[in-house]
Amino acid sequence: MYLRRNNGLKLKNKLNRMKHHMSHQQCTDGITTPTQNSDSMKEENIPFEKEWENLQATPRFLEDQYVIKREMEYPFDYYHGNHALGELFDIWQRWQKETAVHPLHPNERKLEDLLFFDTETTGLNSGAGNMIFLLGGAFFSQDKVHVNQFFLPGPEAEVPLYYYFLDDMNTSIQHLATFNGKAFDWPQLKTRYTFVRNQVPNLPEFGHFDLLHSSRRLFKHILPSCKLSVVESEILGFERENDTPGYLAPMLYFDYLNEQNPAFIESVLTHNEWDILSLITLYINLSDRVLRLGTTARESFEIGRWYEQMKEWKQAEWCYKKAVSETSGLMDWKENNYYALALVLKKQQRDQEAQLYFADVFHNEGARSAEAAVEMAKYMEHTEKDIEKALFYTKEAERTQGNNIQSTHPTQHDIEKRKARLGNKVIKGK
Numbered sequence: 001m002y003l004r005r006n007n008g009l010k011l012k013n014k015l016n017r018m019k020h021h022m023s024h025q026q027c028t029d030g031i032t033t034p035t036q037n038s039d040s041m042k043e044e045n046i047p048f049e050k051e052w053e054n055l056q057a058t059p060r061f062l063e064d065q066y067v068i069k070r071e072m073e074y075p076f077d078y079y080h081g082n083h084a085l086g087e088l089f090d091i092w093q094r095w096q097k098e099t100a101v102h103p104l105h106p107n108e109r110k111l112e113d114l115l116f117f118d119t120e121t122t123g124l125n126s127g128a129g130n131m132i133f134l135l136g137g138a139f140f141s142q143d144k145v146h147v148n149q150f151f152l153p154g155p156e157a158e159v160p161l162y163y164y165f166l167d168d169m170n171t172s173i174q175h176l177a178t179f180n181g182k183a184f185d186w187p188q189l190k191t192r193y194t195f196v197r198n199q200v201p202n203l204p205e206f207g208h209f210d211l212l213h214s215s216r217r218l219f220k221h222i223l224p225s226c227k228l229s230v231v232e233s234e235i236l237g238f239e240r241e242n243d244t245p246g247y248l249a250p251m252l253y254f255d256y257l258n259e260q261n262p263a264f265i266e267s268v269l270t271h272n273e274w275d276i277l278s279l280i281t282l283y284i285n286l287s288d289r290v291l292r293l294g295t296t297a298r299e300s301f302e303i304g305r306w307y308e309q310m311k312e313w314k315q316a317e318w319c320y321k322k323a324v325s326e327t328s329g330l331m332d333w334k335e336n337n338y339y340a341l342a343l344v345l346k347k348q349q350r351d352q353e354a355q356l357y358f359a360d361v362f363h364n365e366g367a368r369s370a371e372a373a374v375e376m377a378k379y380m381e382h383t384e385k386d387i388e389k390a391l392f393y394t395k396e397a398e399r400t401q402g403n404n405i406q407s408t409h410p411t412q413h414d415i416e417k418r419k420a421r422l423g424n425k426v427i428k429g430k
Helices: 004-023 037-040 048-052 089-098 155-168 181-191 211-221 227-235 248-258 267-290 297-309 313-325 332-348 351-364 370-384 387-402 410-428
Strands: 055-064 064-072 112-119 132-140 145-151 176-177 209-211
Touching: 037 332, 048 055, 055 155, 055 332, 064 267, 089 267, 112 267, 132 155, 132 181, 132 267, 145 155, 145 267, 155 181, 176 181, 176 211, 176 248, 181 209, 209 211, 211 227, 211 267, 211 297, 227 267, 248 267, 248 297, 248 351, 267 297, 297 313, 297 332, 313 332, 332 351, 332 370, 351 370, 351 387, 370 387, 370 410
Parallel strands: 112 176, 176 209
Antiparallel strands: 055 064, 064 145, 112 132, 132 145
């Protein structure tokens, strides 16, 4: 009997919505101004409204539709795994003292500018047929952390979902922190937004920290997987108890659509909430490691590569030197550090220092010996103007290249060309 009543209500809502779409007026900025109809809507009971209230969730009305908003608050001393949420303030201050460019650097932004954002969807593909049914985000105010979730009670309610998500979001937010959000969450939101864009506020242009990429860079060598649940358990010290796996979320949402009972979706709300809190502590953890230039030799090396890609040569140098100082016993591993450090010194036009590290790599006769020999040949030819020594190191590069099948750079062809050119110079010089 309840389901028949609910289906009748849905049909009535659809007819009313058609009437509003035929009569609404457009604002000068092109956004539809919805006719507020909350009083008449509230006369109809929201299914399981009391159960929603027990979850700290209430409806938000727009015309004849509504979205469910759930609001949670956390103090700064709340621990999610190994980290208190308020540690982000210290991280923010430490970043402000860092002048080097880095993908995790907040630059001149305030902490209140950042939204830790996650979604739940009806599928894992990014096509237009995939629908977002839960938008979750956390932001910091002066005295607490706010976690807001906007839940889609039915496919017909996408307008209020995006209207209230965009309207209710802290207006100062300029940056997102996600986990794979650049590839999935945000493109999916932009796709769904196009269907309702004339009836909701504009979608801001956000900056973006995608913490999946940062996690892979630092943890892929020590973790079996860089899934968020693995990073939580192994790095952040957070263990999920009775968690609902993400792949079950769509099925539970479809169960909810059939029954309208929030009991079906409660565990998905908790799963999303944990995801969002983990984004905060993951940003804290990753930033701390970068600002300390790594906590292990391998980590220092990877952070050095990160800075090198940003052309921050000095920071890269510090990281590589730290990695070298903490590396013992494994010459192949030390060889990579030495070679990377030599290249960064060369970028800073500190050629004599660089040659010392190239020489160490060359004499080790490992995988990078040929590359180091070529760098020494270049130095001898162009800086020292010693063509015979340049030819010697080129021949050594050819020899070590042939002895080491793992070495692929420089190619044998490149070495042969250099040897022939230098040989001609020696003959002409004589």
